[in-house]
Amino acid sequence: MFSLRHVDRGLLVFSIWAVLGFLGLGFVLEGFSRGAYFMSLLGTGLIVAGFVAHIIVNFMCGGGFTSGEAALGVGSFGILALVFIIGWAGGTMPASNFYSGLTLFGVIILGFITYLTLRYGMRGAFSRFHGKTAPVRETRR
Amino acid sequence: MSGSFTSIWLPLYGLFYMATCLYWARVAAVENRNTETFFSAGHQLAPWMAALMMAGASISGWFLLGGAAEIAHHGFALAAVLQGGIVLALPGVFFFKRMWFIGQRLRVSSQVELFRAYYQSDFLAVVSTLVAVLFALGFAAVQMRALAHLISHLTADMISPVQAAAFLSLVLFAYVAIGGMRAVGYLGALQSIFLAAAMAGFAAYALILTGGFAALNQGLRQLASTEGGAALFAVAGVIRFSAGLGRDLTAAPDATSVASLSLAFAFMGFQASPLAAKIILSTRNANGFAAGQTWVMAGFFGGLIAFGIAIIGAAGLINPNYSLAGVLGSLLQTSPWFMAWLVIGLVAGVQLLAGLALLTAGEALVRTIYKPYFHSALSRADTVNITRIVIGLLALAAVLMQFLTPVALSALAGVVLPLAFQLWTPLLGITWLRWFTRPAVVSGVGFGMAAVLLTEPLGYHILSFLGLELPWGRWPWTLHSAAWGMAANLTAVLLISAITNRRTQGEEAADVQAFIASTLKPAARVRRLTTTAWSVVLAWMFLAAGPGLIFGNTAFANIGMPSIWAWSGLFWLLGVAMIWFLSYAMDMASPLHREIEPYSPRPRLRRDQSMQEQRRLRILIITAAAAFVLIVLVNLSFGH
Numbered sequence: 001m002f003s004l005r006h007v008d009r010g011l012l013v014f015s016i017w018a019v020l021g022f023l024g025l026g027f028v029l030e031g032f033s034r035g036a037y038f039m040s041l042l043g044t045g046l047i048v049a050g051f052v053a054h055i056i057v058n059f060m061c062g063g064g065f066t067s068g069e070a071a072l073g074v075g076s077f078g079i080l081a082l083v084f085i086i087g088w089a090g091g092t093m094p095a096s097n098f099y100s101g102l103t104l105f106g107v108i109i110l111g112f113i114t115y116l117t118l119r120y121g122m123r124g125a126f127s128r129f130h131g132k133t134a135p136v137r138e139t140r141r
Numbered sequence: 142m143s144g145s146f147t148s149i150w151l152p153l154y155g156l157f158y159m160a161t162c163l164y165w166a167r168v169a170a171v172e173n174r175n176t177e178t179f180f181s182a183g184h185q186l187a188p189w190m191a192a193l194m195m196a197g198a199s200i201s202g203w204f205l206l207g208g209a210a211e212i213a214h215h216g217f218a219l220a221a222v223l224q225g226g227i228v229l230a231l232p233g234v235f236f237f238k239r240m241w242f243i244g245q246r247l248r249v250s251s252q253v254e255l256f257r258a259y260y261q262s263d264f265l266a267v268v269s270t271l272v273a274v275l276f277a278l279g280f281a282a283v284q285m286r287a288l289a290h291l292i293s294h295l296t297a298d299m300i301s302p303v304q305a306a307a308f309l310s311l312v313l314f315a316y317v318a319i320g321g322m323r324a325v326g327y328l329g330a331l332q333s334i335f336l337a338a339a340m341a342g343f344a345a346y347a348l349i350l351t352g353g354f355a356a357l358n359q360g361l362r363q364l365a366s367t368e369g370g371a372a373l374f375a376v377a378g379v380i381r382f383s384a385g386l387g388r389d390l391t392a393a394p395d396a397t398s399v400a401s402l403s404l405a406f407a408f409m410g411f412q413a414s415p416l417a418a419k420i421i422l423s424t425r426n427a428n429g430f431a432a433g434q435t436w437v438m439a440g441f442f443g444g445l446i447a448f449g450i451a452i453i454g455a456a457g458l459i460n461p462n463y464s465l466a467g468v469l470g471s472l473l474q475t476s477p478w479f480m481a482w483l484v485i486g487l488v489a490g491v492q493l494l495a496g497l498a499l500l501t502a503g504e505a506l507v508r509t510i511y512k513p514y515f516h517s518a519l520s521r522a523d524t525v526n527i528t529r530i531v532i533g534l535l536a537l538a539a540v541l542m543q544f545l546t547p548v549a550l551s552a553l554a555g556v557v558l559p560l561a562f563q564l565w566t567p568l569l570g571i572t573w574l575r576w577f578t579r580p581a582v583v584s585g586v587g588f589g590m591a592a593v594l595l596t597e598p599l600g601y602h603i604l605s606f607l608g609l610e611l612p613w614g615r616w617p618w619t620l621h622s623a624a625w626g627m628a629a630n631l632t633a634v635l636l637i638s639a640i641t642n643r644r645t646q647g648e649e650a651a652d653v654q655a656f657i658a659s660t661l662k663p664a665a666r667v668r669r670l671t672t673t674a675w676s677v678v679l680a681w682m683f684l685a686a687g688p689g690l691i692f693g694n695t696a697f698a699n700i701g702m703p704s705i706w707a708w709s710g711l712f713w714l715l716g717v718a719m720i721w722f723l724s725y726a727m728d729m730a731s732p733l734h735r736e737i738e739p740y741s742p743r744p745r746l747r748r749d750q751s752m753q754e755q756r757r758l759r760i761l762i763i764t765a766a767a768a769f770v771l772i773v774l775v776n777l778s779f780g781h
Binding site for chain 2: 022
């Protein structure tokens with residue numbers, strides 16, 4: 001296991017997303033604006049490459065995603081999904097964009113589930129969301 | 142997309158870049174805790190960070206701005222440009238590991254301190270400082286100027302070049318002054334990645350514009366078949382005994398193979414410069430030098446130069462609209478976000494070099510020149526604060542020079558790399574050739590600098606100002622000034638070393654030599670391979686960047702791409718193998734774990750220096766005033 005300091009890890013993660021994330025998002029949006037499915041697919045590929053690189057850095061540092069990273073990731077995903085659903089509900093979205101969006105969100109969701117399963121196991125992955133609390137016993141007065 | 146929509150991306154990305162710089166500067170400032178680690182990040186920069194930063198600073202924006210333009214205007218004849226990754230990596234393989242060990246032993250954090258400790262030479266300390274200042278005011282500033290004009294062009298003059306330059310300099314000053322070397326290191330790693338991504342992005346888009354690699358080469362073949370076109374793809378002989386640019390009026394081409402070789406020498410100046418030493422001496426350990434020089438510098442960035450920069454240049458060669466500015470202009474219409482992303486990569490590359498140069502120059506001027514000579518009682522906090530002010534003044538001077546004195550700026554930028562290359566001899570004396578004596582090295586560097594200045598427009602203009610016209614122009618015999626300088630430098634060093642006493646070295650030098658002999662003693666395997674290593678390096682230099690380049694004119698005539706390009710690609714691959722061989726097999730840069738006991742000088746009585754310092758300051762002012770008067774008088778009498 002490598003010993004990467006906190007700042008080193010931060011720099012690596014930042015550079016991964018500043019390059020692959022920005023570029024990937026740019027290609028996805030460019031694909032949407034041109035109705036070019038393969039351009040969006042390229043963007044999706046870059047975003048997936050960003051996730052893979054991030055997970056490799058996590059492995060090297062011996063940890064997982066920080067809570068800030070998880071919040072940012074889930075928040076961004078939520079906003080993108082909301083914009084996509086509004087666009088789809090408007091009824092004017094071309095078919096290529098619809099499939100581009102489905103591919104992007106499908107790949108991200110599948111990748112996320114695969115990551116959780118591989119890292120924590122099936123049961124452990126579920127427990128990431130299902131927070132157990134200690135049973136509270138009612139007391140008789 | 143509408144005009145307003147296209148124009149918003151660049152400012153948006155600019156803001157993102159500024160926020161990134163300020164965020165990491167703040168992180169660095171918090172980590173610094175106090176002023177003790179401002180200059181060298183507490184010698185704690187991670188090896189991977191130093192490797193990336195070294196590669197990015199070595200490449201800077203020059204290869205995208207200058208290298209691609211060289212190919213776009215003059216073709217592939219100056220083939221050394223394509224070997225940039227290898228020749229830039231070579232000096233680091235020779236020097237970095239030993240320099241780091243010596244730095245740890247003597248507890249020094251800059252090249253100026255290293256020279257002063259080993260040679261006890263004020264002259265070498267001043268030369269090293271001068272080179273750092275010239276990097277900040279010349280080399281980096283000329284790239285900033287090109288960038289400011291490009292940004293102004295891309296925003297349709299909505300942002301003027303002055304505004305762009307002022308903004309870039311402000312961001313630069315802010316992060317260097319806030320976070321010091323740690324911020325320069327953190328951001329340097331990021332900026333190198335941005336730069337590499339931009340180089341790859343430019344190359345990919347140039348390929349798309351030209352219709353792919355096959356179509357690009359088809360265009361090059363057509364160009365070669367036109368009248369005079371073949372000269373763009375062939376090295377013009379070994380040497381031409383011309384009087385130099387500006388003096389020789391014949392139309393014969395100057396891209397000879399010795400022009401390539403001597404340009405490669407100039408490239409080798411960067412990693413011998415005080416900027417490279419600053420990175421090395423701020424690094425946590427010596428474990429990353431081999432990987433950095435072999436895989437990051439020679440392998441990854443070398444490949445980007447041999448193919449990426451070549452593709453961008455070749456696209457501009459077959460169609461001037463596909464030059465760097467043309468590509469960005471085209472992207473502005475089609476994918477403005479991608480254009481902005483590429484420009485930010487270019488900005489990052491230039492700022493990486495500029496930030497490092499500003500910090501190194503500021504430190505050299507204040508901490509290693511002003512403080513020891515004129516104000517030794519200065520506290521650490523005051524030293525850092527004065528350095529911050531000097532960094533601000535240097536950044537301001539660079540911006541002013543970009544727009545008020547562009548010719549002088551260009552002349553200063555031209556001498557930086559060849560002058561830095563002259564520092565090879567003192568570095569060789571410290572790290573490998575201990576029989577180089579102090580007087581020999583000092584004289585050698587002096588002669589070398591004189592030869593560089595006499596074969597560059599800067600020296601030519603200065604002498605012309607004083608009424609003396611040189612009979613030759615720039616780069617006589619098609620030899621770059623770096624080679625002229627090194628010829629004079631080496632001759633003086635060898636002759637004077639032969640006739641001066643080697644036993645007059647200082648205590649620090651004697652300790653360093655004993656330390657190197659005991660700690661970095663080559664293994665028996667390495668000693669057996671020494672002759673092979675010499676032969677490999679000389680053969681590679683001869684064939685890849687030297688006279689052997691003329692074989693490349695025709696060696697791969699029928700493979701669908703220009704023969705000289707294919708030759709360069711092959712020798713880039715062989716160059717990576719050579720760097721690996723030197724770094725790992727010859728142990729020149731390989732990782733080594735040793736506890737390093739710091740050198741303890743003999744205790745000396747500290748005397749009050751204030752009187753002596755005041756006297757020095759008076760002498761300096763009087764000398765400067767006398768020199769000024771003398772120059773004016775000579776100019777009035779003989780100049781024009």
